[in-house]
Amino acid sequence: MIKNERELVEAIAEMREEEAYAIAKAMLDRGEDPVRVLELCREAMDIVGKRFETLEYFLPELMLAGEMLENIGAIAKPLILEKSGGAPKKLGRVLVGTVHGDLHDIGKNIVTFMLDINGFEVRDIGIDVPAARFVEEIRAFKPSVVGLSGFLTLAFESMKETVQAIEAAGLRGELKIMIGGGQVDEAVRTYTDADAYGSSAVAAVTLCREWIPA
Ligand code: B12
DSSP states (O other), X not given: OOXXXXXXXXXXXXXXXXXXXXXXXXXXXXXXXXXXXXXXXXXXXXXXXXXXXXXXXXHHHHHHHHHHHHHXXXXXXXXXXXXXXXXXXXSOEEEEEEBTTOOOOHHHHHXXXXXXXXXXXXXXXXXXXXXXXXXXXXXXXXXXXXXXXXXXXXXXXXXXXXXXHHHHTTOGGGOEEEEESTTOOHHHHHHHXXXXXXXXXXXXXXXXXXXXXX
């Protein structure tokens, strides 16, 4: 990690809000990759998360960290959009939501944004979405891919239930299911029986490109 990248991660992790915005803005003004800037924010979130676990930080710090990420995202996203040249929507439909019991949505929002600017027609159905609602939305929207997001450990159970509900409704054959969010890995994919997992918004785009050929 180069010097100003490390400074950005540290400023966020140390809750130096104004400094974090100033560094992020300076990096973007210099033309550094906005996707990389978001990735650095995510690394900072991991540090914040660890400090929360060890009781060095509490809920206000989690909230401030989330706010910083959203604010930096608001400056980075238009630049990502500019670079993409505003792709036309024609590739296929993707339904995205955070599963039941989980309110974390910053990652999901980045996934939705990246899919959108890469030419997919995305329907984002929000947070804390019960399995039955996913089934209803699939029937109405007819997506080729469903993306389940979740950060909490309990989200893994909800992801599994959602995959089972989609299967029980007879819809599994018509679509692919991808999962993602902080701690999701291959073991969680196996547990939930999803088709694939993605560790970033870029991975979500790659999976959709694979499954929905242009
Ligand atoms: C910000 C934050 C919050 C904010 C959320 C704000 C918001 N609007 O989302 C607030 C303050 C509300 C919050 C609340 C809570 N939180 Co919180 N939070 C975090 C924190 C610091 C950052 C999360 C984040 O946004 N990361 C950045 C995003 C960009 O990363 P991401 O979600 O992983 O997304 C990327 C990829 O994973 C991927 N991706 C995401 N979704 C998908 C989907 C698909 C299909 C694909 C392919 C890819 C993909 O793409 C994204 C971009 O690259 C994490 C710590 C950490 N390690 O990150 C804790 C953390 C997730 N929180 C935690 C906890 C415990 C809580 C609370 C229970 C705290 C409490 N006592 O109330 C509540 C839970 C509320 C609930 N029911 O959901 C724990 C979870 C522990 C666990 N194992 O379950 C963590 C890990 C902190 C910790 N280490 O203890 N939190």
